[in-house]
Amino acid sequence: xxxxxxxxxxxxxxxxxxxxxxxxxxxxxxxxxxxxxxxxxxxxxxxxxxxxxxxxxxxxxxxxxxxxxxxxxxxxxxxxxxxxxxxxxxxxxxxxxxxxxxxxxxxxxxxxxxxxxxxxxxxxxxxxxxxxxxxxxxxxxxxxxxxxxxxxxxxxxxxxxxxxxxxxxxxxxxxxxxxxxxxxxxxxxxxxxxxxxxxxxxxxxxxxxxxxxxxxxxxxxxxxxxxxxxxxxxxxxxxxxxxxxxxxxxxxxxxxxxxxxxxxxxxxxxxxxxxxxxxxxxxxxxxxxxxxxxxxxxxxxxxxxxxxxxxxxxxxxxxxxxxxxxxxxxxxxxxxxxxxxxxxxxxxxxxxxxxxxxxxxxxxxxxxxxxxxxxxxxxxxxxxxxxxxxxxxxxxxxxxxxxxxxxxxxxxxxxxxxxxxxxxxxxxxxxxxxxxxxxxxxxxxxxxxxxxxxxxxxxxxxxxxxxxxxxxxxxxxxxxxxxxxxxxxxxxxxxxxxxxxxxxxxxxxxxxxxxxxxxxxxxxxxxxxxxxxxxxxxxxxxxxxxxxxxxxxxxxxxxxxxxxxxxxxxxxxxxxxxxxxxxxxxxxxxxxxxxxxxxxxxxxxxxxxxxxxxxxxxxxxxxxxxxxxxxxxxxxxxxxxxxxxxxxxxxxxxxxxxxxxxxxxxxxxxxxxxxxxxxxxxxxxxxxxxxxxxxxxxxxxxxxxxxxxxxxxxxxxxxxxxxxxxx
Numbered sequence: 001x002x003x004x005x006x007x008x009x010x011x012x013x014x015x016x017x018x019x020x021x022x023x024x025x026x027x028x029x030x031x032x033x034x035x036x037x038x039x040x041x042x043x044x045x046x047x048x049x050x051x052x053x054x055x056x057x058x059x060x061x062x063x064x065x066x067x068x069x070x071x072x073x074x075x076x077x078x079x080x081x082x083x084x085x086x087x088x089x090x091x092x093x094x095x096x097x098x099x100x101x102x103x104x105x106x107x108x109x110x111x112x113x114x115x116x117x118x119x120x121x122x123x124x125x126x127x128x129x130x131x132x133x134x135x136x137x138x139x140x141x142x143x144x145x146x147x148x149x150x151x152x153x154x155x156x157x158x159x160x161x162x163x164x165x166x167x168x169x170x171x172x173x174x175x176x177x178x179x180x181x182x183x184x185x186x187x188x189x190x191x192x193x194x195x196x197x198x199x200x201x202x203x204x205x206x207x208x209x210x211x212x213x214x215x216x217x218x219x220x221x222x223x224x225x226x227x228x229x230x231x232x233x234x235x236x237x238x239x240x241x242x243x244x245x246x247x248x249x250x251x252x253x254x255x256x257x258x259x260x261x262x263x264x265x266x267x268x269x270x271x272x273x274x275x276x277x278x279x280x281x282x283x284x285x286x287x288x289x290x291x292x293x294x295x296x297x298x299x300x301x302x303x304x305x306x307x308x309x310x311x312x313x314x315x316x317x318x319x320x321x322x323x324x325x326x327x328x329x330x331x332x333x334x335x336x337x338x339x340x341x342x343x344x345x346x347x348x349x350x351x352x353x354x355x356x357x358x359x360x361x362x363x364x365x366x367x368x369x370x371x372x373x374x375x376x377x378x379x380x381x382x383x384x385x386x387x388x389x390x391x392x393x394x395x396x397x398x399x400x401x402x403x404x405x406x407x408x409x410x411x412x413x414x415x416x417x418x419x420x421x422x423x424x425x426x427x428x429x430x431x432x433x434x435x436x437x438x439x440x441x442x443x444x445x446x447x448x449x450x451x452x453x454x455x456x457x458x459x460x461x462x463x464x465x466x467x468x469x470x471x472x473x474x475x476x477x478x479x480x481x482x483x484x485x486x487x488x489x490x491x492x493x494x495x496x497x498x499x500x501x502x503x504x505x506x507x508x509x510x511x512x513x514x515x516x517x518x519x520x521x522x523x524x525x526x527x528x529x530x531x532x533x534x535x536x537x538x539x540x541x542x543x544x545x546x547x548x549x550x551x552x553x554x555x556x557x558x559x560x561x562x563x564x565x566x567x568x569x570x571x572x573x574x575x576x577x578x579x580x581x582x583x584x585x586x587x588x589x590x591x592x593x594x595x596x597x598x599x600x601x602x603x604x605x606x607x608x609x610x611x612x613x614x615x616x617x618x619x620x621x622x623x624x625x626x627x628x629x630x631x632x633x634x635x636x637x638x639x640x641x642x643x644x645x646x647x648x649x650x651x652x653x654x655x656x657x658x659x660x661x662x663x664x665x666x667x668x669x670x671x672x673x674x675x676x677x678x679x680x681x682x683x684x685x686x687x688x689x690x691x692x693x694x695x696x697x698x699x700x701x702x703x704x705x706x707x708x709x710x711x712x713x714x715x716x717x718x719x720x721x722x723x724x725x726x727x
Contacts, residue, residue, distance in 0.1 A: 307491060
């Protein structure tokens with residue numbers, strides 16, 4: 001039985017020395033001196049805030065993209081034992097001893113290092129020579145901009161890693177298609193393609209560009225499969241379902257999981273709560289949840305409520321009134337009703353409380369049992385402190401003369417009767433008999449007499465003058481073109497009124513609510529709201545010193561100063577390898593010109609290169625050239641502040657195109673031995689130039705050694721570069 005022990009157990013393995021050497025060099029280039037400088041470098045001041053919030057479990061919203069990239073950075077902080085206590089307030093601030101700098105920068109550096117062997121393998125899977133693949137990897141290795149961007153707590157290197165991993169995985173899957181369909185390795189690479197695409201999108205929405213490219217490539221390849229008569233209908237259906245599962249269904253599930261983990265981690269109230277709905281805020285620990293916990297769920301006649309405008313931007317605000325009246329005449333000479341002012345107030349205040357009254361009854365308390373208000377019911381809204389009724393009439397609003405003035409009615413014994421009946425319309429109702437619910441229901445108030453809708457016009461730009469205390473304007477908007485979120489309100493704080501007497505009621509309005517009914521949002525409801533906020537929330541784009549246009553990137557007419565040593569001339573800049581950028585542009589032009597030439601010649605039935613070489617040329621161009629185009633051209637359509645680092649994913653694909661063009665020129669245009677030898681010598685000289693430029697700009701890529709004033713001036717190869725010269 002133990003005879004197998006007579007022979008030694010032998011394991012053999014093939015090791016690609018090129019791949020191992022490239023990986024080691026990539027790790028050295030990205031990890032060397034990773035803790036230097038021990039200070040906040042450029043956008044670390046931005047991402048570091050989110051890492052701290054993760055460490056403290058405080059909710060935040062970042063409009064730059066999904067949370068997966070932030071979670072990866074936070075993972076580095078967690079592994080390093082970071083407690084989140086650091087004030088990320090300025091670039092150049094020295095890190096305190098509790099900040100694990102090496103750990104926070106580790107994952108971006110590893111991702112940047114692994115891009116080097118990934119570039120090598122992509123060229124191999126595109127069926128180019130190992131020499132061409134080695135050249136692509138070395139170009140990525142010696143690209144100064146990629147080195148700089150991967151050595152700090154930034155997301156671009158992680159994005160590029162997942163993009164390249166997705167491309168490599170799809171190429172490996174496609175190459176297994178003919179001989180090993182539905183094998184274990186075939187499934188592995190197909191699934192990894194979908195996973196990597198989802199991770200790229202989860203880091204930044206820029207990952208969508210490469211994801212769409214790969215989906216289009218997969219669709220084109222499947223279209224060719226449909227014409228293969230050797231495949232049965234059942235086999236085609238299985239291929240289609242496998243691709244749909246791996247490239248669409250699983251990525252969608254993963255994308256949801258990013259938000260699930262994000263929301264599970266960030267369960268505490270924080271500074272970003274105010275842009276979310278009341279229901280979302282109430283689901284977080286602390287903040288609004290502390291106030292609203294245990295409120296009555298159903299709004300009834302006699303309920304005391306505060307009404308928050310759903311739009312919530314540029315600031316949240318609540319329906320509000322106070323004893324002051326509108327001026328008899330405004331600055332422009334128009335007259336008003338001189339009624340009590342109604343505004344939208346951005347702060348919690350006792351004057352935000354209103355009482356829901358049944359027009360047919362006088363009582364301002366909740367009956368026993370409570371009579372709930374439903375969709376379509378007519379109500380009166382009584383201001384809790386002044387006991388005046390919410391009213392609107394055919395008088396122009398102070399700042400919006402096309403809309404009606406909203407006020408609390410004062411009886412001046414003149415011919416201006418009260419018009420204070422409002423119809424409750426639940427916007428997000430499931431049926432026409434839905435009950436008006438605290439926090440959950442989004443309602444409109446439609447004026448019965450004029451059909452105007454209660455609207456907070458101030459949240460979209462209009463605040464009242466000094467006589468209105470700079471509070472936000474509320475108007476009655478004629479319902480003509482649907483509705484805007486500024487016309488929608490939700491009950492945030494709610495109690496059942498018990499005091500009929502005004503003085504007792506005022507005491508009641510000042511006291512907190514404590515009734516035991518909880519309101520929890522489902523994950524899908526929270527995901528939908530958070531995703532919508534990420535897509536629609538826009539910070540005010542301001543001109544940045546180092547912002548640039550997409551046209552500046554191709555020729556690298558711009559740079560970004562990332563860090564400057566407080567005393568010496570040491571500094572870090574996002575600057576690319578000039579030789580590589582110029583060569584990449586030249587390769588793109590050569591590829592385009594040659595492709596047009598070949599197409600014209602092929603149209604005339606002249607075939608300059610063999611068919612397999614043509615297919616190789618087209619497929620490589622589709623991946624490398626297509627990857628450059630989809631990651632670059634969309635920026636011309638974007639209305640946002642752009643920086644040089646936005647070009648790095650496109651640049652990576654363009655660099656991969658250089659060895660593609662060089663090998664094609666060597667194989668098909670250099671026909672004689674002499675020409676091939678001369679071409680090889682030119683490549684060696686060109687690569688020496690690339691290495692020389694890399695070494696020249698390494699001090700401003702790594703931040704060390706510190707350069708003297710003449711050395712810094714010598715690095716300013718272009719007048720548009722902002723090399724920092726200390727006076």
